[in-house]
Amino acid sequence: KDGLNTEYIGRNIDYHEAVDSTNQTAKEMAEREFAEGTVVVAEMQTAGKGRLGRKWNSPFGTGIWMSLIVRPPIAPPDAPKITLLTAVAVAEGIVHETGMKPGIKWPNDVLVNGKKVCGILTEMKADMDRIHYVVVGMGINVNDQNFPEEIRETATSLQIETGSRMNRARIAASILNDWEKNYQNFLSQGFAPVKDGWKNYAVNLGKEVSVTTFKETISGRAMDIDEDGMLLVKDATGKIHRIVAGDVSLRK
Ligand code: BT5
Known part of the structure; x- marks a missing residue:
């Protein structure tokens, strides 16, 4: 809780040495209890998840593998906005802690x-008009890790980029501070402030990309x-x- 100055996000931390997936643990917890703002964190995940059944590499002690539980009073189709808000919070946390x-x-x-x-992996339980809970999973590569061959070219860690070891708890606290602030702004003012923050960091805008969705690949700007x-x-x-979900890559 080093440096955490939130009101409720991360005030309750459910710490594990190892779990299959912190998102999975968080969903089970959200089923059982109210747990608003609880953060599930683990030193390692044995079955860390990406989107669409992909795997997230989460070796012991190297990164921040955490999931937070919230019950936002928003309509289910608005939940993807929480992923964007989270990306902004992580980016801000990295700026604050590393200057990069x-x-x-x-x-x-x-x-x-x-x-x-x-x-970031956002999952929710909802019915037609109401969200029961949202679990926001974040995987941040902080210190040295030996990336598997297939992601060696595309993945990095804060230590690799800054050249120095980092304190994971401090970075996590900084991200959670920014997360709570962005979330409160989102709930009170809607998506506009999130969008402004997001555009400060967006890469690929204005560029030629290909986007793979579940049904097609679209090329364009x-x-x-x-x-x-x-x-x-x-x-x-x-x-x-108008892309709801997909994978974006730059066109060569
Ligand atoms: C994601 O999926 O990027 C979402 C990852 C969410 C991980 C967190 S950790 C805490 C919480 N608990 C969980 O079980 N999950 C969340 P996607 O966009 O589908 O990207 C997955 C792809 O990223 C993989 O197929 C690999 O190519 C690559 N990848 C896997 N592990 C990585 C790592 N540690 N660093 C960078 N890239 C990685």
Whole structure:
């Protein structure tokens, strides 16, 4: 709780040496109790998750593997905005703790020098008109880790980029401080302040990208995000595609 100055986010910390996935543990906890603002954190994950069943590499003691539980009074379709808000909080935390300028790649990656330092996985339980809970998982590579071959070119850690070891608790506290502030602003003022913060860090806007969604791959220029946090991509015919979920890469 080193440096944590939140009102309720991270005031209750559920610490583990090892879990399968902090998101999974957080969801089980959210099913059992109210747990607003509780943060589940682990030294390692044996089955850390990315989106779409992908794996998140989470070796012991190297990074911040944490998930927070909230019950936002928003409509279920607005939940993806929380992913963007989280990316901004992680980026701000990195600025505050390292002075480096991170980038955000829509929707859920935080990059330093073009490489992925953090991924975010937002999951929720909701019915048609009400969210029961949202679990926001953040994986931040902090200190040395031996990345597996398949991500050696694309992943990095704060230690690799700054050249020095970092205190994980301090960085986590700094991110949670920014997270709570951004979340309160979002609840009271809507998405506009999140969008402004997001645009400070956005990479890929104005660039030629390919976006792979569950049904197709779209090539075009990433124009902006809209008031719902969707990515707007203009293709060669001038048509604007509004992307709800997908993977974005720069076109070579
Ligand atoms: C993500 O998915 O980036 C979301 C990652 C969320 C991880 C946190 S850790 C705490 C919480 N508990 C969980 O179980 N998950 C959350 P996606 O955009 O699908 O990216 C996944 C891809 O990133 C993988 O397929 C790899 O290519 C790459 N990757 C895996 N581990 C990585 C790492 N440690 N650093 C950078 N890239 C990684």
